[in-house]
Amino acid sequence: MDKQTLKQRCCEAIDQNRDTVFALADDIYRHPEMGFREFRSTNKMKEAFEGLGLQVEDGIAYTGCSAKAGSDNGPTVAIMGELDCLNCPDHPDSTEDGNVHSCGHHAQLANLYASAIGLIKSGVLSELCGSVKFIAIPAEEYVDSDFRNTLINDGKINYYSGKQEYLYRGGMDDVDMVLQAHLINPQDENIVSCLDTDCDGFISKRVRFIGRASHAGFAPWEGVNALNMAQLAIGAIHTLRETFRDDDMIRVSSIITKCGEMVNTVPAEVEMQLMVRAATLEAMLDSSKKVDRALKAGALALGGKVEIRNEIGYLPLHSSRELTALYRDNIKSYLGLGDDAFISEYASAGSTDLGDISHIMPCMHIWTGGISGALHASDFKVTDREAAFIMPAKMMAMTVIDLLFDRAQGAKTVLDAYRPVFTKDEYIAFMKDHTGTDTFDGSAI
Ligand SMILES: [Zn+2]
Ligand SMILES: [Zn+2]
Structure with a gap:
């Protein structure tokens, strides 16, 4: 089968299941959970993956779950969706505890599930070389430090964030690269995505x-x-x-x-x-x-x-330009858009724990639209369900096809262009070396 046909089948499978995807997004939105407390959301994702016939591993980073599909004859591409919400009591949709998905991570889980539907239900994976790991990852937001310190002191986690913990536990050992999309308000209705993301x-x-x-x-x-x-x-x-x-x-x-x-x-x-x-x-x-x-x-x-x-x-994020280029080209051809639909270079002083992983392997972090208001604010709202829940999933699934089609030549190009800053062991040592308490006594001077 040619690549275009595979992509078409993949998108059709997603379209045929859009109501299931919307239902999952709505359910997660109605039951927001803070980082390392996402037991219900993990279970929801587990059930969703199992419904696709996948074998699921849960508790992957205290909370969180993952499922892998494909073959061993090529690289592994991970698609990640974050599980955690924020505390924002002023938001009209917040729970009694003030919790709400005002960073839009419920949309990431919808993207993750929909991309799995596209790649699994269409049967396209059997035409590709390599595998895909679908990862529902906990605790991206750097908040709730007293609770996380308790978990660390109790020996339940070792790091403050989900991706750091998952990396430490070996979850990324069999992964070669990561795809992730995150909602944003591009403040311009003609902009579909902000592409080459760098973060502090x-x-x-x-x-x-x-x-x-x-x-x-x-x-x-x-x-x-x-x-x-x-x-x-x-x-x-x-x-x-x-x-x-x-x-x-x-x-x-x-x-x-x-x-x-x-x-x-x-x-x-x-x-x-x-x-x-x-x-x-x-x-x-x-x-x-x-x-x-x-x-x-x-x-x-x-x-x-x-x-x-x-x-x-978190470490600074430098996203893979090669991965982004594949995603951008899929949007351009699928939606018939030109270069003016994108903000190409998008550097921000915000931070994400995907930055840590980007020091070890190529990572894509796309900012994608479909909301009004601002991230983390009381006016955050998903206004375009197709743009927020479905479109990024199709683009990521088609990017996987680009990467793993034809003996995974696309993935090889991405890996050849990538220069790791750390091995996993070097990363763990770096984190340890720069953690500690410095005491200065001015009374002695
Ligand atoms: Zn956030
Ligand atoms: Zn976020």
């Missing part, structure tokens, strides 16, 4: 300034004011901003999470959380070092102490 990575910091309490009226001179240390540190961070190169897209965000107890007492302890984002690993590490210096400057000036807990959040 980030380092997360938990900081504790430790001073000494004293009566704020009787004897403030006997205290060491931790709030003043934090204030100086924040000022020092601001003075660093002019040293950040535009190309590195560095963002430093901070909040104060604990800030003294009583106004008549000099605050002895102040806690902060910070995120340092940047477009490259080098810029991430360099700007993180500068921020640590600024934090220590606050402690030094007041003669107090600061503890800085550093953790790598």
